[in-house]
């Protein structure tokens with residue numbers, strides 16, 4: 001994989017992407033950082049919520065049966081404990097662009113003998129991750145897309161239905177479910193689904209939460225000071241992890257990785273942590289972890305939680321983002337959680353400045369123009385453009401061109417050939433702060449021939 005600096009020549013970068021099979025552009029070293037350092041460190045205050053203690057305790061009741069009957073022989077006890085043959089599910093989470101799909105593809109293409117069903121949740125209505133996963137996923141039994149909202153919020157009910165459907169219609173055809181969340185998902189409500197929803201709990205057990213952390217950009221997201229009541233998703237994703245993968249270490253120097261590792265440990269001391277490039281970890285690090293232990297997390301964060309005022313108040317979450325094309329996200333979400341010993345309330349809102357803009361249009365791209373437009377855009381806005389993904393139709397190229405960007409780094413490669421009757425449609429999604437949909441669409445369309 002070649003790398004080049006945008007400062008060399010913006011106008012050759014995008015063309016380079018199109019010509020080389022896979023190219024990473026490590027760009028804008030000057031831009032990144034002064035701004036990053038001025039963010040304050042946010043104190044982490046995890047609020048772990050057990051949605052329904054009674055239901056959650058069902059999981060414990062099996063263990064209680066085993067330990068509260070000492071007079072019985074071990075074999076007698078064991079015979080009373082139904083084997084847990086529920087299907088394991090792994091949640092892959094991590095901030096935008098941290099490498100979730102890359103890890104998923106690694107899982108799907110590796111030789112582990114497991115038949116895996118995938119639930120893919122994309123932020124924005126254009127299904128790009130699904131195409132990228134599907135293209136490489138010889139190992140996947142099924143890939144189901146959840147495109148109309150963020151799993152942790154509006155489509156949580158859909159997740160329940162989807163899991164039930166998978167189980168009811170395809171039981172026996174897969175051994176493991178992998179769920180990739182959006183980069184902006186707060187994992188807590190997703191985790192809770194596995195304990196709170198009968199339809200899920202009876203057939204599926206949460207095997208583990210794997211969080212990808214982008215070694216280059218994570219510090220920026222962790223430092224972001226959110227408005228009062230707004231969840232810092234990057235922090236929560238680390239907080240809820242069983243396994244953490246500090247990914248993309250090829251993009252940074254060792255001291256930066258060490259600092260980040262310390263930082264992560266200050267948020268979550270109990271998760272196992274590995275460093276990786278392109279999500280390349282042993283599969284037994286991420287699959288077959290053996291159960292997400294809600295109580296383990298709960299006790300680990302109780303010290304921080306106890307510093308909050310918990311006296312008998314409701315716990316409301318409110319998230320705002322809407323996934324209409326060319327619009328800022330605003331969705332509202334409210335759910336109440338009951339803690340073991342007390343109730344409390346917090347308003348959780350996804351950062352209201354974060355939005356996605358999706359552009360879909362037929363036509364062929366003029367690379368020269370696209371290059372100049374994109375280069376200029378990123379020079380000015382790379383801090384605020386968290387993520388770009390595109391499936392592009394490039395003039396003179398027979399293959400689809402897959403384009404990915406995370407802040408100032410972007411990468412592209414030709415994908416499969418366009419089908420003979422397949423419309424050459426460009427799809428590009430931007431996720432970031434203060435995006436101007438009209439401006440982006442205008443700029444992109446101006447690059448079409």
Ligand SMILES: Nc1nc2c(ncn2[C@@H]2O[C@H](COP(=O)(O)OP(=O)(O)OP(=O)(O)O)[C@@H](O)[C@H]2O)c(=O)[nH]1
Nearest residue numbers: 096097098099100101102183247248277278404411
């Ligand atoms: N240099 C480098 N690039 C990586 C690494 N891992 C992933 N990438 C690239 O980073 C980009 C984003 O990776 P994805 O796997 O799509 O990230 P994601 O977390 O699924 O992204 P979202 O779905 O947008 O949240 C892609 O271009 C990957 O090829 C890595 O270790 N090093």
